[in-house]
Structure formats: structure tokens, C-alpha cells
Amino acid sequence: MTPRVDVSLLVAAAALVSVWTAVVAWRNRGERGARYLSLLMVAAAVTAVAALAGFTADGIGEIQFWRQVRQVGYIGIAPAYLLFTAEYAGTNWFTTRRVRLGLAAIAVSLAAVVSTTHLHDLFYGPGAYVVVDGIPRGVFPYGPVYWAHVGYAYLLIAISTVLVVRRAVRTRRLFRRQAAAVVTFAVVPWASNVVAVAAPTSVPFDPTVVAVPFGGALLAMDVYRYRVLDAAPVARGAILDHLDDGVLVVDTDGRLVDYNATMRPYLRSGPAGDQFDEAVPAELVGLLDPDDDTGCVEETVDLSADGETRSFDVRQTALTDTAGDTAAHVLLFRDVTERRxxxxxxxxxxxxxxxxxxxxxxxxxxxxxxxxxxxxxxxxxxxxxxxxxxxxxxxxxxxxxxxxxxxxxQTDDLDPEPVPLTEAAHDAWSHVATADATLAVDAAADLTVRADRGRLARLFENLFRNSVEHGGDAVTVTVEAGDDWFAVVDDGPGLSPEIVETAFESGTTSGDGTGLGLAIVQSVATAHGWTVEVDETAVGARFVVRDADLSQAVDPFGGDGGSTGEDATIRND
Structure with a gap:
């Protein structure tokens, strides 16, 4: 039979559009969802080609054959669309290997039932040959598996639509328009399919075979031209509008695709979608580095809005999709105005x-x-x-x-270096008037401390001077050390309880000193990030410096650092 030319051309165009869209999607298979869109359009191409071939059928046998081929194509459309929308919505559960294998198993089982329906009538029963508006059709009684498949396909489409609508509600206006395109692709083809299922003889051919290909082509245009699958849907699920930190999301094409309320006052453009350098203030132009995903703080910038200038530390990181690929770059703005x-x-x-x-x-x-x-x-x-x-x-x-x-x-910056503790103690001792006092350096103190050499010398000098002034001319002063501490101990009378409480305050002294020595000790310790305290359990005076960076001393000539295993004693005569 010779079919109507207009209908044949329309269906042939649908078939070509399906093939073209499948090829375009496959060439862009590195993009999110592209593989599933390509699979969907291959299935749509099968339905269109089978429908076109059925137009030339001369008997019910040929019509049933091409109807079975077309139905195999239908079987693949709904699962492919579900996987496509799941990636769009960022719903990882639907794209797991287990779910994909389950969908594939159901599709293969349905295809087997369709291919053998003439043996069991579970999908179609024996049909009748009719012509509707010059188009040959087959009217078949539907079997139980057919209705099960229709319910299953509509359920998948419904789930897909819910995923997209839910994502649209959570995204900004720009992405709601994009989400609407995805939803439209589901609604229009499947509304036409409902008509074909409910009243098969009311239309000359199943309009689904045309609606799906052209709808898929429009969807592909959104995907690869208007970037419907880019960062915003994924970002919105990970970014909260109520973050105190500012957030800008930039896609791989350099467009500002999302932002939160903190950053809105600083942007030059309205809705998201503009190029980054056009949307942000001049202070941020050129800030984005597409090749840097280290997460390191880039720099501090000053931004002004409503007559107020605030300072932000900017950190750049990558936003990945469900496949682990970079979908966008996120700039995080930490407000450091008060700190600065x-x-x-x-x-x-x-x-x-x-x-x-x-x-x-x-x-x-x-x-x-x-x-x-x-x-x-x-x-x-x-x-x-x-x-x-x-x-x-x-x-x-x-x-x-x-x-x-x-x-x-003194507020100069520290110049830390590895300093042998024994050497520092001996040098400091030589610069203090010690009379008949004796310095003993414990063997365990043969360690290296990371410190500013000059400041460390001043710390030791003041502790030694304190011991000599308050412990007597013949006092013995010992330097001890451990894993993260060192101490200066003397065998003098020690500190009275009332002195211990204010020992490190300026002006505290019980003798002829200036009252500033221990305050200097604490100042040096604090500058290094150390703490210093008085050991009240010691017999004499014992000052302990904690949180110091100590390590085993290294002898540059290959020895063990010069330790003899015995105390080193110095006496100034």
C-alpha cells in the first residue's frame, strides 16, 4: 500500500532527527547524561523507522511485525529518560550499578515477551487490519503484559518528572526555565502516547513516534547549547542559601550559574547566566583560575556594597558531578573584615x-x-x-x-631556626653575671629546639639572672628537657606562694631586679607559641616551657649530637 506522503515525510524526518540527536549526544558523551540521552534517541529512532516501515505493510502479519519492533523501541525510552533526569537532578541512587542492571533486565524481559507474543498473546492478541485516513493500522487486543508495561513506563516517567520538578523548585529562576524544558519533554510525548493507547483508531498513526524525536532534539539543544545539565542543579543541592560565607558557582564555560544571598549585593548583573567577568565587580575580574582546584586561599579582596566595604578571603574548589568530573568551580568568600x-x-x-x-x-x-x-x-x-x-x-x-x-x-618577626638547646644555654650563661653559681645541663637536654636564636638567648638569660638574684651566689642552675618541653631549675629557696601567682607580671620582684625579667620570658615564649609556667611542686624555683618544637640534636660530623651521657657543668669563677 502506498502511504500518505505528508505523514511519511513527517515520520521519516523524525527518524533522521532521532539519529542525528543520538550521534550528537554520543559525541558529547563526556557531558553529564549524554550517554543516556543517546540511548533514548536510539530507541526513538527505532520506533520512528518501524512506524515508517509499517506504513507500507500489506497485511496484518507485516503490521504486527513492525508493531513489535516499534514496541521494543518504546521499552527502552522510559528507562533511558529516568537515568537522564536522575543525572540532571543529581539523584545518585537511580544511577547506581544495581538500578541500571535492574532496568536493563526488565527491558530485556519485556523485549523477549514482545518478540514472542504471537506464541502466547501476553502482549498482543490476534489483530485486525484497518486503514485510518489512508494509513494502514493494526488493531490488537492488549494482553496483561502490555498493560503492565504501560503502567511501568508511566511510573518511570512520573518518577522522572518528580525528580525534575523537585530540582526546579530548589533552583533559581534561570534553572527553573531549563527544568521546564526537561519536564516538557516528558509531558508532551507521553500525553500523545496516552491518546494513542486509549483511542488507537482516533488518529492515523501513533503520534509518540514523532513527539519523542523532536522533543529529544530540543532537549539536546538545551543540554549542549544552553547547558541545561551544568553546575546549578548539582550546586543547589550542596549549597545553602543561609551560609554566612559567600558562594559563587561558575561553570566550565566561565558563566556565573549560581550564587547565594551573601554575594547578591556585590554582583553587577541580575539573574545568573552571564559570563563571570561581566557579572562580578571589578575587584573579582580575573580572579577565577579554571586550572586550580587545590582549595587554597587565593587572596583577600575588598568588596563594597551599600556604602560599606568588607574584606573576604577567597577559596576556589571544584564541584564534581555524579561521575566525578568537574562540572563547575566554586568560589567561597569568608568574611574576614573583623579579623583584619x-x-x-x-x-x-x-x-x-x-x-x-x-x-x-x-x-x-x-x-x-x-x-x-x-x-x-x-x-x-x-x-x-x-x-x-x-x-x-x-x-x-x-x-x-x-x-x-x-x-x-620588641615586636619584630621571629626568625626561627634549629638551635641546640645546650649551646643556647651555655651562650646565655656566659652573658650573665653569675658569681659562684654553677650551670648544669642535663644529658637529656641534648636536643635541638626550633626558635629565634636571639629571643631564646634572652629567655635563658632572664631565667638564669632570676636564679642567681634570688637563689644566691652559689646556686646551682640546671637545664632539663623532654619531648616538647624544657625547664630551668635551681636549688635555691624557690618562690613564695604569693609571688607564684603574679610571677610573670611586669614589676613582680622580691629582690633588687627590675621586675621585668619573667615578663620578658613569658613574652618570648608567647611569641614562639609556647607556654611557660612555675612548677610549684619543685624544691627550688623551676620554670617549665611547654609546647616547644624539640628534636634530637644532629652532629654534622657524623656523631650522635655530642652527648656524652653525662651532665655538662659550667662554673664562672
């Missing part, structure tokens, strides 16, 4: 302290040097005089106070 203000305030205070210390040092040292000069002249012109000796002692004390004040006010 505190840092700037601290820096300003430190600068003021440095200037103050410099001024005090200059203004006090100059008159002190003048006084010392006149004192020397007076001493040369007169005989020994106790009063002049006391003036000289007072000058020395003033010089010590100036040095301690400068040390306490």
Missing part, C-alpha cells in the same frame, strides 16, 4: 609601642650617658666615695631597666 580590623589595630598598637620604646630609650639613654660621664669626672677628682658608688649602681640599674623595657616591647 583586629590585626590592623594590633599592628598599629605594636608600631606605637615600638616608637614609644625607641623614644624612651633615646630620651633616657642620652641623659644617663651624660650623668655617667659626670660621675666618672667626679670619681677622678675625688677619693673613694660610697655616695658615688651608689650613684654608679643606680645608673647601672637604670640601664638594666631600659634594656628590659626594650626587650619587652
Amino acid at each position: 580590623r583586629r590585626e590592623e589595630d594590633l599592628r598599629r598598637r605594636n608600631d606605637e609601642l615600638d616608637r614609644f620604646a625607641s623614644v624612651v630609650s633615646h630620651d633616657l639613654r642620652n641623659p644617663l650617658n651624660v650623668a655617667e660621664g659626670y660621675l666618672e669626672l667626679a670619681a677622678e677628682e675625688s677619693e673613694a666615695n660610697d655616695h658615688l658608688d651608689r650613684v654608679a649602681d643606680a645608673h647601672g640599674r637604670m640601664a638594666d631597666i631600659i634594656d628590659d623595657l626594650l626587650a619587652l616591647a
Whole structure:
């Protein structure tokens, strides 16, 4: 029979469109959902080709054969669409290997039943040959498996539609339009299929064979031209609008596809979808690095909105899809305005302290040097005089106070390096007036500490000076160490309970010291990230520095660091 030309051309065009769309999708198989879209369009091509061949059938036998081929194509459309929409919606459960194998097993079983329906009539019963508007048709009584398949296919389409609608509700306006395209692809073809199933003789041919191919072509255009499957649907499931941190999502084509409420005031454009550099303020242009997914903080930027400028640390990371491929880049903006203000305030205070210390040092040292000069002249012109000796002692004390004040006010950056603890202790001991005192370095202290050498020396000097001043001229001072601590111990009378509580406060002293030595010790420890405390259980005075970075000393000449296994003792005569 010669079919109607107009209908034949329409169905032939549908077949060609299906093949073309399947090829395009397969060429883009690296994109999310492309493999499933290609499978869907292959199935649609089978239905269109079978329908076109059925137009030339001369008897019920040929019509039934091509009807069976067409039905095999229908069997593959609904599962492929479900997998496609599951990837779009970011629903991982439906794309697991177990689910895919289950869908494939059902499809193969249905195809087997369709292929052998003439033997059991479970899908179709014996049919009648009719012609509707010049198109040969076969009217077949439907078997139980047919209705089971219709219910199964409609269930898959319903699940797919729910997934897409749910995703659309959770996304912004731009992506709701995209989601609507996906939903339309489901509604229109399957609405036409309902007509074909409910009233098969009311239309000259099954309109599903045309609706699916052209709908699939439009969907493919959305996928590969308008990027319907890009980052936003995936991102919206992972990003909360109520995050305090700002979020910008940029797809692999450089478009700003999503953002949260924190960043909205800083954007130049309205809805998402513009190129990143066109949508963001000038401060962010060029910030995105498509090749950097390390998650490291890129830089700190200042952004202004509503007359207020705030500072943000920017971190870039990759957003991956269900296949593990990079679907987008996410820029996270951590508001560090208050932290920067505190840092700037601290820096300003430190600068003021440095200037103050410099001024005090200059203004006090100059008159002190003048006084010392006149004192020397007076001493040369007169005989020994106790009063002049006391003036000289007072000058020395003033010089010590100036040095301690400068040390306490020091805010220079640390220059840490591995410093042998024994060497640092011995060097510091040589710079302190120790009278008959003795330094003993415990063998366990043969370790290296990572520290600023000059600051560490000042810490030891003040602890040694404290022991000599308060422990007596013949005191024994011992340096001990462990895995993450070291200590300075003396066998003097120790600290009284009332002194222990305020030991590290400026001005605390029970002797002739400046009262700044232990404050300097604490300042040095704090600058290194250490803590220092008084061991109240010790017999004498024991100061313990904790959280230090200690390691085994290494002898550059191949030895074991120079430790002899015995205490090293030094006495200044």
C-alpha cells in the first residue's frame, strides 16, 4: 500500500532527527547524561523507522511485525529518560550499578515477551487490519503484559518528572526555565502516547513516534547549547542559601550559574547566566583560575556594597558531578573584615609601642650617658666615695631597666631556626653575671629546639639572672628537657606562694631586679607559641616551657649530637 506522503515525510524526518540527536549526544558523551540521552534517541529512532516501515505493510502479519519492533523501541525510552533526569537532578541512587542492571533486565524481559507474543498473546492478541485516513493500522487486543508495561513506563516517567520538578523548585529562576524544558519533554510525548493507547483508531498513526524525536532534539539543544545539565542543579543541592560565607558557582564555560544571598549585593548583573567577568565587580575580574582546584586561599579582596566595604578571603574548589568530573568551580568568600580590623589595630598598637620604646630609650639613654660621664669626672677628682658608688649602681640599674623595657616591647618577626638547646644555654650563661653559681645541663637536654636564636638567648638569660638574684651566689642552675618541653631549675629557696601567682607580671620582684625579667620570658615564649609556667611542686624555683618544637640534636660530623651521657657543668669563677 502506498502511504500518505505528508505523514511519511513527517515520520521519516523524525527518524533522521532521532539519529542525528543520538550521534550528537554520543559525541558529547563526556557531558553529564549524554550517554543516556543517546540511548533514548536510539530507541526513538527505532520506533520512528518501524512506524515508517509499517506504513507500507500489506497485511496484518507485516503490521504486527513492525508493531513489535516499534514496541521494543518504546521499552527502552522510559528507562533511558529516568537515568537522564536522575543525572540532571543529581539523584545518585537511580544511577547506581544495581538500578541500571535492574532496568536493563526488565527491558530485556519485556523485549523477549514482545518478540514472542504471537506464541502466547501476553502482549498482543490476534489483530485486525484497518486503514485510518489512508494509513494502514493494526488493531490488537492488549494482553496483561502490555498493560503492565504501560503502567511501568508511566511510573518511570512520573518518577522522572518528580525528580525534575523537585530540582526546579530548589533552583533559581534561570534553572527553573531549563527544568521546564526537561519536564516538557516528558509531558508532551507521553500525553500523545496516552491518546494513542486509549483511542488507537482516533488518529492515523501513533503520534509518540514523532513527539519523542523532536522533543529529544530540543532537549539536546538545551543540554549542549544552553547547558541545561551544568553546575546549578548539582550546586543547589550542596549549597545553602543561609551560609554566612559567600558562594559563587561558575561553570566550565566561565558563566556565573549560581550564587547565594551573601554575594547578591556585590554582583553587577541580575539573574545568573552571564559570563563571570561581566557579572562580578571589578575587584573579582580575573580572579577565577579554571586550572586550580587545590582549595587554597587565593587572596583577600575588598568588596563594597551599600556604602560599606568588607574584606573576604577567597577559596576556589571544584564541584564534581555524579561521575566525578568537574562540572563547575566554586568560589567561597569568608568574611574576614573583623579579623583584619583586629590585626590592623594590633599592628598599629605594636608600631606605637615600638616608637614609644625607641623614644624612651633615646630620651633616657642620652641623659644617663651624660650623668655617667659626670660621675666618672667626679670619681677622678675625688677619693673613694660610697655616695658615688651608689650613684654608679643606680645608673647601672637604670640601664638594666631600659634594656628590659626594650626587650619587652620588641615586636619584630621571629626568625626561627634549629638551635641546640645546650649551646643556647651555655651562650646565655656566659652573658650573665653569675658569681659562684654553677650551670648544669642535663644529658637529656641534648636536643635541638626550633626558635629565634636571639629571643631564646634572652629567655635563658632572664631565667638564669632570676636564679642567681634570688637563689644566691652559689646556686646551682640546671637545664632539663623532654619531648616538647624544657625547664630551668635551681636549688635555691624557690618562690613564695604569693609571688607564684603574679610571677610573670611586669614589676613582680622580691629582690633588687627590675621586675621585668619573667615578663620578658613569658613574652618570648608567647611569641614562639609556647607556654611557660612555675612548677610549684619543685624544691627550688623551676620554670617549665611547654609546647616547644624539640628534636634530637644532629652532629654534622657524623656523631650522635655530642652527648656524652653525662651532665655538662659550667662554673664562672
